Amino acid sequence: MLNRFKYIFSKLNVRHRVLLSALLLTLLATGITGTLAWNSGRQSALNQGQTSTEARPVHLLKLERDTEGNQTTVPVPGADFVLYNAQDPENPVQVQSTFTTDQEGRITVSLPPGRYFFQEIRLPYGFAPDLDAENQPIRRYDFTVTSSTTNDHPIVTAYNRRLSGDLIIEKTLVNDDGTELSEEQLAQLFEFRVTFSDDGTYAYQINGEGESHELASGETLQLRHGQRAVFTNIPVGVHYIVEEVGMEHGQANNSSGNISLDPSIVDFTNRDMTRLGNLILEKEVVNSDGSAVTDEQREIDFEFEVQLSNVPDGASFRFTTNRYQIDDDPDNDDDTREGTVANGDTLTLRHGEILTIHDLPVGTSYQIREVERPNFVSGTRDVEGNIVQDANNRHLFINSYQVDGGEPVLTFLSFEKQVISDDEAALREYFDFEVTFEPDEGQIFQYRIIENGIEGELQDFVSGDIIRLRHGQKVLFADLPPGLTYRIREIEIDRFLEALTTVGGQTVNGTSNGDETGNRNGSHHTFVNREIPNGSAQLIIEKRVEGVGYDAEHEFLFDLYINDVKQDGVIRLRSGETSLPIVLELGDRWRVVEHDSYDNGFSQEGISNGTGTIELEHIGRNVYVRQTNRYVRDTISLSGTKTWEMPEGVQTPRHITVQLMQGDIAVRQVNVEGPNWAYTFDNLPKFDNEGNEIHYTIREIPVTGWRAETNPENINLHNIWVDPVTASLEIEKLITGDAAPNAEQFEFVMNPGGHVVNITNSGQAHFPEISFDRPGTFEFTVHETRGSTLGWDYDNAEYRWFVKIEQDTDGLLSLTEQWLTKNGERIDGLQAVFTNRFDDSVLLEETLDIPVKKVWDHKELTADLQPDGIVVQLMADNKEVSRRQLTADMEWQTLFQKMPRYDSEGREIKYQVKESEVNGYSAKISGNAQKGFTIHNTYVGMEEPPSQAPDKPSTTGRLPDVGDGLTLTAIILGLVCIRIAYLLYRETKSKKG
Structure with a gap:
């Protein structure tokens, strides 16, 4: 080793030798013992390359954007989404099946790091997609999951626009008798209380124009005949109740319901039962001796005091007379009489004049009394009665002027009974009359009863006795002395309304009114009674639901109000059911309100006869209140069966996975097991967001060895056994470089399938056989797992193995071709070769x-x-x-x-x-x-x-x-440096020598 250093130094000049010595000293000073910086960086890079695949919980939050376009924190449940993995943006892969937001508007999933997006495929009823800056609907929501992603906040916050509708309240008033409305009726105000389920405040306009008014839930508004209160921009689904305060005689439709996209029209129609009648007064003057009426007598104004009750305070009524007909001077317009009369007023009449008081309400009670006038005797002094529908309220007042001298002529008094009724029993009923005469002095009078022109026997009568009459009968007192004071009073019966109750006056002679026999020498009165209508009707509530897919056992709850009093308990009905009959009497008012069940998917579309009054036409009949709801989550259920076709000895798999498809989207997924192999998908949306009916298809996750057949008419599956074709890929491991001190195991992975094989040191291995049960060209990727053992340089090549399977006309499969590519380039042969190199010098570091x-x-x-x-x-x-x-x-x-x-x-x-x-x-x-x-x-x-x-x-x-x-290392390096310095010194000295 020292010789190598000596050789290196001999080839360096002095400057380079000094630099190298400084470098060695620096290494010594810093304590670096061979672990080079590049190796540390390389290891760091290896560590960074180990990507975490741990799933992270994340959630989508769906919120409401109100009808004004403002974001809210109100959750939107029931929105359907599909989740896609977008690692390959051009070919996103669906993750699981449909996700639906819960009651908190959330969808929670756990996903490994990567790129994804949610796509909204179905909105809840009453909502529309949010809009982007270009007013295009937003249905896709992209997001990225990282290793640091938390579930503290929504990874996606999506909004749906709340749709709105209109509420229109209409008021109509009609007269029960079909007559035109009066000015007073046209000016009458009707009050309505409006309640909203969200306790909101909404604006309305009268007839949809002009000034806008704010109305909070529970407050009232007023309408006249023909007016409409138009509310706009009420969220779809809000439940409303409209109640007319103090309603009488009428009915209402759609008085409660849910707001929908179409206007909700509430129409209240009131029938004014105030029938009107006229009161007619006639005046006639006669002379007791039968002589003609003089001109002076014709000009006399006789006074009549008028008392009216059961009329509005301060009410006045128009009257007219026929004076123009009896006037000798037709050019004198001043003699045309017309005016008004009120309670307590006094009217005047002349001979031959007929005065009509117009449009008195039916039920008005009146009393007319003629003021006494000297030398005149009143054949009819006073009358009491009531304005009765269809009765002839007409009274003749006769004044007899008493002429001196002459013999008195006997006269008569008669009265008859008339009953207005369609009931035969009422026509046969008897009515009691009390008749008195003054002075009577214990005198016995006689009368006879006349019916259908046939006179009965004379009957004795004492003043104050009771006479009984039925419809069509008449009492005749004949041969009465003039000047006898009489009073006739009908005794009241609750079931009848009397047009004339009491009449009084004096018997007079010289009269001209007479009776139906032509006898014109007496007084006659007609007592008309009208039967007060009575009876009952039966109220029946019907429940109807439109749509499909709802729970047929769902119960709808109803509250019933009778005469503004809420009845105990609730009425429970299922779709198609009717309530037990509820007996109501004539004049009873009812109101039916169904509880809101919008959250369960039911929108109240309309209620007929939701509010009303039992009228005459209802008596003895059934009155139906029909409440119609629409199921806004129209759903269906689909069922299918799996069948198998296979040779003997082949076993079916333990279970299969079936997906229900809406186009290319898997909306449901279920595992199916034998022996029945049946499956059902419930609560499937019947229509898409555009209202088009959805066509569902079935798909099976492929099962090795089986070919699935489907039928477009149903969602059944039929699997046919197909003998599979198998193939396997061989790999080889080569090693170059230095000899490794230890045996090393290398790992290889094939996808899809995640197949793994291992080779220790160099050698060959086969991946497990792949079974192909259907035709197609199949692609697999093969790569070596990068290890972490120091000194090894791993092969980064990626192989792709292509296998082509074809099917003949008999259904048999065959492997027709297979080939390999390495890093995108096709290669010869079918063996994937990976070469790794070992460098032992790295170990020293x-x-x-x-x-x-x-x-x-x-x-x-x-x-x-x-x-x-x-x-x-x-x-x-x-x-x-x-x-x-x-x-x-x-x-x-x-x-x-x-x-x-x-x-x-x-x-x-x-x-x-x-x-x-x-x-x-x-x-x-x-x-x-x-x-x-x-x-x-x-x-x-x-x-x-x-x-x-x-x-x-x-x-x-x-x-x-x-x-x-580092003592040992430092000593070694120090010795090396001393040796180098010595050699450098000796070489320098040698050169100088």
Whole structure:
């Protein structure tokens, strides 16, 4: 070795020799013992090349963007995504099957580092994709997973736009009798309370134009006939309830429901049951002697006091008269009488005049009393009654002027009963009348009952007696003296409304009204009764669901309100079911509200007769409330069966994996096992986001030895056994360079399949046989796993093995061609050859750091007698190469640094440690150079007490080595440098000589 250095130095000039000497001194000073920097960098590069493949948990978060376009923190469950591995951007690979966001809007997966993307394939009902800067829908979300990726935050945050719809509330008012609405009715305001399930506040406009009004959930708005309250931009799915405050006589459709893309129209139609009638008053003047009425008598104004009740306070009603017809001066317009009358007013009438009070509400009670006038006797002094629908509320007031002299003429009093009813029983019912006469003086009067023109027998009557009549009968009191005061009162029956209840006056003669027999010498009154409608109807709630795929056992809950009172309990119905009949009486109001079940996929599309009143046309009939829901998650279930066709002796696999495909996307995956080999996919979306029906197909993960056949009409699978073709690839390992000190095992991998073979040192091996059960050209990659053993240079070549399989008309498979490429270039032959080279010089550069630790077990030895230091020797092949002193200040530890791992012949150095004997202690040494040594000292008792330590350290003997562990190397290098310097000096001196 010295000769080599001498030769090298002889070829250098003085300058180069000095530089080389300086370099050697620098190496000595820095303690570098052969571990070169390039080797350390190479090892670092090797370490960095070991890529971590540990899966990292990550999650996608799906949130809502509201109808105004603002991002929210509201999660969106039920969104379907497909996950792709995008390591090869041109050919992304689907990972598993469909993922669906949970109730928190999350999808959580564990993925190894790499590039991926989520693609949204189905949105929940009521949502649309988010838009990019160019207003294009966003469906793909790319992301990258690294070894430092955490699950603390979403790796993807995606948004869906919440769609919105309109709510329109319409108000219509109609008169029950079909007449035109009055000005008062057109001006009437109706109040509506609107409730939203999200407790939101939304804006509306009257008739969709003009000023915008804000309405918070639970507040009210007002509408007139023909007006509409138009709400816009309400999120799809929000449940609403519209209630008319104080509604009477009418019905409403869609009074509750869910907002959809189409406008939700709520129509309230009220029927004004305020039928109107007229009250007619006639005036006639007669003379008691039968003489003609004079002109003066015609000009007399007779006064009538009017009392009206059951009418709005302050109400006034128009009246007209026919005075223009009886006026002798038709050109005098001042005689045309028209005006208004209210409760407490006084009206005047002249002879022959007919006064009509118009449009009194049915049910109005009235009392008309004529004011007494001297020398006149009132045949009808006062009447009391009610405005009754279809009744003739007409009353004749006769005044008889009493002419002096002449014999009084007997007169009559008659009254009849009329009943308005379609019920035959009501027409046969009897009504009681109380009749009084004054003065009566115990007089017995007589009357007879006339029916259908047939007079009955005379019957005795005493004032105050009760006379009973039924529909169509008439009572006739004949031959009554004039001037007799009478009063007729019908006794009320609850089931009937009386048009005339009481009438009073005096019997008069000389009259002209007469009766139906033509007798014109008396007074006649008609008592009309109308049966008050009554009865009941049955309310029945029907439940209907449109769509497919919903749970037929799902129960829908309904609340029922009768006359604004919520009934106890809830009504539970499934699709297609009806409730038990609910009996309601005439005039009862109902309201039916279904509980919101939008979160379960049901949108309330419409409810007919959701609100209403039992009217006459309902009596004795069923009233149906029909609630229709649409299942917005239209789903279907598909089932299939796996069948096998195989020769005898062939066994089916234990299970197969089946994928349901939507186009190129695997949306579901399931393992199928025998013996039935049946599979079902439930809750499959029936339509895509564009509303097109989805066509699903089936695919089987290939099973070796079997060919799968499908049918486009169903998702059944039929597997046919195919005798497979097998092939195997041979590899060879060659080694060049220096001889390796140890045997080395090399690993080779084939993909796909992850097949591994090992070769120790040089040699050949075959990968396991690959079985091909279908035609095609198959490609495999082969490479050597890069090892970490020092000194080896590994072959980085990549081979690709191509195998072409063809199938003939009989279904038999055959291997028709196979070939190899190396690093992209096709080569001859079918053997992959890998050549590795070993360089033993690298071994000289590897070093070790050897830690040594001291552990004491002093037992009962007191601290003042415990050792305060020891000496540890590092031995290399039983020769000391370094030593250290360990003390308590060093925590009884040391490190022998940068010790050579191999000797000059490439053999690994075996290191041990020894300890200079410690009096009274036994030593046990464990460990090795790679992991470190531990010296365990246990106190066993001293043979003699230790001598006192000297005040000054001894300067004789060998001092402990406290260097950096490179003493031996430093001595060798120092000797080399001295030798070189000597040779340099001698050569220089020789040249000078």
